[in-house]
Structures are given as structure tokens and as C-alpha cells.
Amino acid sequence: MIEKRDKKVLIKNFLSLGVVQGLNFLLPLLVIPYLLHVLGVEIFGLLAMATAFIGYFMILSDYGFNITATREISVHRDSIGKLNEIFSAVMIIKIFLMCMGFLVLLLSLLFFDTLGDESTIYLLTFAMVLGQVLFPIWLFQGMERMGYIAILNIVAKSIFLIAILVFVKDKEDAYLVPLFNSLGFVVVGIISLVYIYKEFHIRFVWQPYSVLKEYLLLGWHVFLSRLAVILYTSSNIFVLGIFTNHIVVGYFAIAYKIVSALASLGDILNQVFFPYLSKKWEESKESYYTLFTEISKKIFFVMLAITTVVFLGSSEIVTLLSGEEVKISTDLLKIMSLILIIAPFGGLYSNSFVTQQNSVYVTKSTFWTLLVNLILVGAVVPFYGVYGLAVVMVIVQIFHFYLNNLYFTQLRKVA
Secondary structure (H helix, E strand, O other): OOOHHHHHHHHHHHHHHHHHHHHHHHHHHHOHHHHHHHHHHHHHHHHHHHHHHHHHHHHHHHOOHHHHHHHHHHHOOOOHHHHHHHHHHHHHHHHHHHHHHHHHHHHHHHHOHHHHOOHHHHHHHHHHHHHHHHOOHHHHHHHOOOHHHHHHHHHHHHHHHHHHHHHOOOHHHOOHHHHHHHHHHHHHHHHHHHHHHHHHOOOOOOOOHHHHHHHHHHHHHHHHHHHHHHHOOHHHHHHHHHHOOHHHHHHHHHHHHHHHHHHHHHHHHHHHHHHHHHHHHHHOHHHHHHHHHHHHHHHHHHHHHHHHHHHHOHHHHHHHHHOOOOHHHHHHHHHHOOHHHHHHHHHHHHHHHHHOOOOHHHHHHHHHHHHHHHHHHHHHHHHHHHHHHHHHHHHHHHHHHHHHHHHHHHHHHHO
16 A cells, blocks of 8 residues: 555645646647647648657657656665766767757758658757757656646746747748747756756766766667657558548547547656655565556556546547537547557556566567557558558557566566
8 A cells, every 4th residue: 555645745746747747738739729720730730740750859869768767866866976977877868869860850851852841840849859858857757856847837838838829820820839839848948957956956967988878778678668659659640641641640630639638647647656666666576566556456447437538528529629520530539549548558567667677578568569550550551541540559559558468467476
């Protein structure tokens, strides 16, 4: 059982992190009706494809540190010297990876006309990567101090949401959407670094190659996992765009954004419990497995309730967010709502494998899931289009859950 004192900390962190992560997903949902009305479905689909493409670079720069660095911060939170090392090494690596990503983006815009024709949109969207690098949310999670950052996110993201509503008036203003979204990320990132310096007294100290290599190796399996995840999620949007058009992608994006926003609730729960479970693993493996089972049940029933509401109210939800009744998006939302039941368990199991220092299982489960996704998408989407893609995404999530649970059970038997 979770102790009363720990429950208070977990609830506080859940509410704080819920604001941070929730705003990243929910605020874009709030402007969907406006953007669809002003920009049209086709440009809305273009913005969705740009976000999906830049998602690769966000995964690259993150490199799994939201898991591995969070655990390291949680374990060494009382050692200022170690905190300086972790913070500095992770930031150096993330900046280097961001620069690599930016170079790849420039080459992509240069050699692919379909991307180069909309280079302004893609370059402005890439600025979100800079904001993600500057905002070390992993440090605040590891320290279990999310309150102040939650307030920053509310203020900054709200300001730029209002800016979109005020300044985006027609299709020619489409570039302002990624601009204001990116500014929200960057501003919060800069302020968070100042707060870290003043509140935690953490300093940036240049780290030798041997230390950087150590942290790169530490996050390798998680990075491969996250890369595979985005290959069988965001990449599906690109495949859909190849076989259909921006309009169909736009209708799909409406349903997908709703599912992603609601699935983030499970991700928030995972991130809140991760530092706590990491400490429990160090104290007692038996207690860890007991707590893991307890937390898994709670997450399942929460997501089951959400899934039921979304499935039954899909038409009303789509109409509310899009400003009109869209049958395609409604049907897609009903199908993909089934993803919500098990979506959080991918992160929960990945965190567990890292905690148990068996990150290789993270790579294994996501590799096989990626392979199954590629086969199914390639076989289904050309013939069944957007509805086929929605069904495939549900099947892939079920397979991923089964594989993770299989590996977890094997580890528990030998622990």
C-alpha cells in the first residue's frame, strides 16, 4: 500500500504534471474549431503532418532522458555534485542531438519538394524541439517538484493560445500557428533554467567524453524504444498522406488529437509514479511488484471509464471540437478510443524495465511492435484507407501490451 505521506506528494505531483503535460495536448484541441474554420481542413492536415514529422526530432533530442535521467535524478537528488553532472551531461547531449536533427531537417527541405514547398511551416515547428531541450522536465520529475513549472506552463501556453486566436485570421497566417506554439515551449524552457539555477543551485559544468558516453549508453535502449514508438504512431500519418491527401489526414488528425490528449492522462500517471516506484525498487523488490500491480489496476479502471465516455459520446466530442458534425472523424474516434484502455501500459512497462535495469526489454518489445505495425499498415492502408489505419493502430496497441506483459512476467519470476 502507498503510505499516506507519499500519497500527498504523488497527488500534488500528479496535479502539477497534469497541468504541464495536459496543456501541451489540450490547448491545441481548444483551437481546433477556430483553425478548421479559418484555415480549412487541408491546411489543418498540413500542420498535423508537420507536427508529426518534427516529432522525430523531438524523440531524437529527448533520447529517452525523460525516463533514464528522471531515475538518476530521483536516486541522487541529495548529492549536488551528482546533480550537476547529470544535468550538464544530459543538456550537452540533448543540444548536440538537436543540432543533428536540425541538419537533417535542412537536408530534407532541400531534397524533398513536398517538404521544401512548406519550409517555413516546418522550420517554425522545429522550434518546439528547442523548447523541449531547454525545458528539463525530467529534472523536476526526479526532484518531485512540479508545482512552479505548472504555473509557468499555464501562463505561457495561455498567452500564445490567445495570440493564435487574435492574429491568425486567414490561410496566409498559417505560419503563425507553429510560431506561437513554439514560442510557448521556448519561453517556458528559458524560465525553467533560471528557476533551476536559483532554487536547486544546480550549475552547468562541462563534462568529459567518458561521462557523456556513459549517459548515452544509459539511454540507448529507451531511445530506440521511443523512436520505434513514433515510427508506428506519427509515421502512420505520413503513410496515410501518401495514399490519400491532406484533407483525409485532417479528418484523421481531429480524432487522433483527441485520443492523444486523453491518452496523455495515462502518461502523466506513469511519470508521477516512476520516481516513487524507482525508490521502492531500491528498498524492496517484493514491495515494488505489489505496488506495480496496485497502480496498474488503478490506471486500467481510470482509462476504461474514459474509453467508455469517449466511445459513447464520440459524435458530441467531435462536434464540440471541430465546430460541426464530421462523420469520418466520429467513426475514427469510436475505433481509436479502444486504444485508450491500454495505451498507458506501454510507458508503465518501459519505466519498469528501466527501473529493473533491464532496458533491453524496452527495445525488444518496441522493435517487434514496430515490425508488426509496418507489416499491417503496408498491407491494410492501401486498400482500406483511413479506417484500416485506425483498426491497425488498435491491433498494434494490443500486441504491444501483450508483449510487454510477457517480458514483465518473465522478469518477475527470476527477481
